[in-house]
Amino acid sequence: MTDRTTARRSHWSHRGFTPIELMVVLVMIGVLLVTLAPSMTEWLRNLQVRSAAESISTGLQKARAEAVRRNQNVYFSLVTNPTNPTNEPGQLTSACALSSTNASWVVSLASPAGKCEQAAGGSAAPQILDKQAKGNGFPDVTVQVKTERCAATASSTQVMFNSLGSPANASPIRCIEITHPTSPSVKLQVRIDAGGGVRSCIHGLRSDDARACPAS
Numbered sequence: 728m729t730d731r732t733t734a735r736r737s738h739w740s741h742r743g744f745t746p747i748e749l750m751v752v753l754v755m756i757g758v759l760l761v762t763l764a765p766s767m768t769e770w771l772r773n774l775q776v777r778s779a780a781e782s783i784s785t786g787l788q789k790a791r792a793e794a795v796r797r798n799q800n801v802y803f804s805l806v807t808n809p810t811n812p813t814n815e816p817g818q819l820t821s822a823c824a825l826s827s828t829n830a831s832w833v834v835s836l837a838s839p840a841g842k843c844e845q846a847a848g849g850s851a852a853p854q855i856l857d858k859q860a861k862g863n864g865f866p867d868v869t870v871q872v873k874t875e876r877c878a879a880t881a882s883s884t885q886v887m888f889n890s891l892g893s894p895a896n897a898s899p900i901r902c903i904e905i906t907h908p909t910s911p912s913v914k915l916q917v918r919i920d921a922g923g924g925v926r927s928c929i930h931g932l933r934s935d936d937a938r939a940c941p942a943s
Contacts, residue, residue: 728833731794733936739877740882755856756822757886759927761905765796768789769774769884769910770840772867772907772909772910773910773912773913774801774867774868775864775867775868775907776868776905776906776907776910776913776914776915777782777866778864778865779861779864779868779870779905779914779915780832780905780916780917780927781927782830782832782864783832783903783905783917783925784917786803786832786834786857786918787873787886787919788804789803789834789856789857790803790834790856790886790888790923791888791892791923791925792800793834793856793888793905794851794888794889794890794892794893795888795890795891795892797890798890799835799836799890800887800888800889800890800895801835801887801888802833802834802835802838802839802853802885802887802888803832803833803834803868803885803887803888803900804825804832804833804835804838804839804840804884804885804887805825805826805828805829805830805831805832805833805872805884805925806819806821806823806824806825806826806831806832806833806840806843806863806884806902807822807823807824807825807827807829807831807838807899808821808823808829808831808843808860808862809822817860817862817863818860818862819831819843819844819845819858819860820831820843820844821840821841821842821844822931823840823841823842823843823844823879824840824841824874825837825838825884825885826884827839827841827872827881827882827884827900828865828869829861829870830865830868830870830871831843831857831858831859831860831861833853833855833858834855834856834857834858835853835854835855835856835858836853836854836856836905837852837853837854838853838883838885839853839855839858842855842925843855843858843917865901867907867908868905868906868907869905869906869908870903870904870905871903871904871906872884872900872902872903872904873901874901874902874918875901875902876902876918876929876941877902877904877916877940881898881900881901881902882898883898883899883900883901883902884900885899885900885917886899886900886901886919888923889904891922893921893922893923894919894921894923899919900919901918901919902909902916902917902918902919903916903917904916904919904930912931914928914929914930914931914939915927915929915930916928916930918940924935928940928941
């Protein structure tokens with residue numbers, strides 16, 4: 728290898744980008760970001776909806792399993808998590824109330840209204856076993872409790888599972904529909920059947936898709 732060849736290679740390996748080349752690269756990156764931004768935003772919205780549905784489904788299954796294990800009634804409750812200057816959106820406080828339109832939830836041995844600040848696993852009423860605040864992973868989702876098969880809006884806020892794992896309160900939650908306010912076409916539903924079984928499904932898919940919700 729000649730000294731001239733070695734010098735040429737060294738020159739190309741160290742010269743870097745010219746201003747024109749750098750400008751071209753920046754323009755290409757800008758075009759790519761503009762192209763991908765809408766789909767990325769939509770993906771993040773859908774991720775919130777999926778996260779909320781998975782969280783609610785997990786809470787329901789936890790409540791049911793604990794009711795069977797403990798051989799006693801266990802509540803799954805949807806609750807508000809009002810914010811104030813000293814309260815992070817991911818925290819539940821004593822200002823919480825039962826709600827049919829909020830993604831925050833509590834699993835407890837007694838109704839948690841006004842006592843959501845208690846730590847999970849503690850012995851103080853309402854003896855919270857688990858809880859999740861809306862601000863943790865899905866702050867922007869919209870939730871609506873509905874009647875059986877998600878046929879109509881309902882005002883139910885709780886499911887009380889008995890020792891057999893079945894809903895035992897007078898008006899238990901039967902369907903929770905989760906959407907995003909800026910992407911209302913994406914709807915996930917968490918359904919609780921008469922025996923206490925919990926299933927998540929996607930509203931609006933073809934009936935032959937295993938992920939689709941059954942017809943109302």
